[in-house]
């Protein structure tokens with residue numbers, strides 16, 4: 001297998017983008033990535049498009065064929081990848097395999113989602129379609145609802161506190177405010193969302209025990225990367241190529257109730273371990289991570305299940321500032337899903353884009369992890385029933 | 397009361413693992429022979445939440461959702477109907493009913509209700 005590198009990364013600001021169609025967003029992000037890679041008028045061999053909901057939300061299918069048409073990348077091979085909120089990382093994994101095999105030399109991976117044009121309850125219902133159609137969905141359970149149940153169990157088992165969840169929200173919104181691509185650019189304080197009497201109004205309960213500020217927003221957005229072999233990347237890339245050192249993907253039962261221990265996110269551990277093994281590295285070798293904090297609880301639980309902290313220690317680490325910029329293991333310096341936003345099909349690609357920016361040392365002092373050499377991403381599908389992880393390294 | 401619940405779980409004839417929902421092969425031993433079983437006895441609350449942002453099809457302000465385990469170890473999700481959410485505690489026993497849980501295309505959809 002060939003070693004695979006990322007030579008181009010691009011995205012567009014996430015948020016509410018009423019003026020853009022899903023295809024507009026995918027095209028803009030793709031052009032940013034192709035330009036970043038210096039591809040000029042050079043074509044690619046294949047395009048993978050990550051998207052979860054165009055069939056439901058836009059009444060549009062075959063988005064990958066539509067994107068190659070928009071970009072005049074014809075006759076490149078084109079496939080759409082739907083793996084719920086982990087579609088983005090799944091699509092990149094497929095692109096990496098295609099280049100690693102030697103079959104394709106240049107691959108574009110784009111992820112996008114347009115979710116804001118529908119009303120809130122429809123968006124909630126759309127996301128809930130990934131729950132079990134017979135034994136979960138009919139009851140009205142939502143992904144926030146699953147996260148609420150999980151959070152209470154985690155609190156009971158590991159003494160996780162609400163203060164620790166709040167610390168995740170405050171940290172990530174602070175970083176989001178510094179990220180020009182982030183959906184939410186508002187700094188929040190403990191006073192504002194907890195102590196103030198108005199906090200019951202501005203930070204209401206959403207899925208007990210989780211509050212509004214424990215949730216990521218519903219966003220429009222797109223992100224893209226360009227892949228080629230490391231050998232080729234070293235010859236043509238003007239920017240430091242980023243090596244896809246390792247990846248992993250694992251699944252778990254569809255329902256939480258069929259897991260022996262519902263607080264054990266086995267697929268997170270398995271996917272992470274696979275990625276570390278392939279990279280011949282351990283969690284200790286990683287400088288920073290972009291984790292899937294669709295809910296504040298997930299950042300903490302994933303940081304533990306991926307091996308960066310012991311079980312029960314991840315929450316304390318956030319409170320002590322260990323996961324902030326300058327701490328021993330910065331997490332979500334992009335603002336995470338919490339602030340960057342969560343256009344579901346785009347998220348896994350955006351996480352990788354943010355790690356590429358970090359590894360190329362392109363960010364301002366207020367977000368750049370000093371001397372970053374190795375980063376990690378975790379894209380979490382369903383409620384942990386399909387998880388994809390990457391270990392990425394700056395290639396010197 | 398549990399007789400009325402239209403819940404069918406599947407016990408692996410080889411290793412005894414209980415499945416709900418159905419799987420074509422046992423999660424543990426991959427055998428394909430199952431015995432159909434029904435929930436028996438009390439329902440013990442394992443996990444719960446109250447949801448404030450509801451999807452389409454619900455004519456209520458919030459939904460209380462829980463996962464219970466019956467005496468014969470079938471685990472199932474249901475809607476909790478209790479006035480005071482704060483009275484819910486992990487491990488408590490709840491009574492079970494098979495009643496409408498939502499409306500879809502103008503029709504009642506029945507499911508597990510916990511009180």
Ligand SMILES: [Zn+2]
Nearest residue numbers: 408411422425
């Ligand atoms: Zn079995």
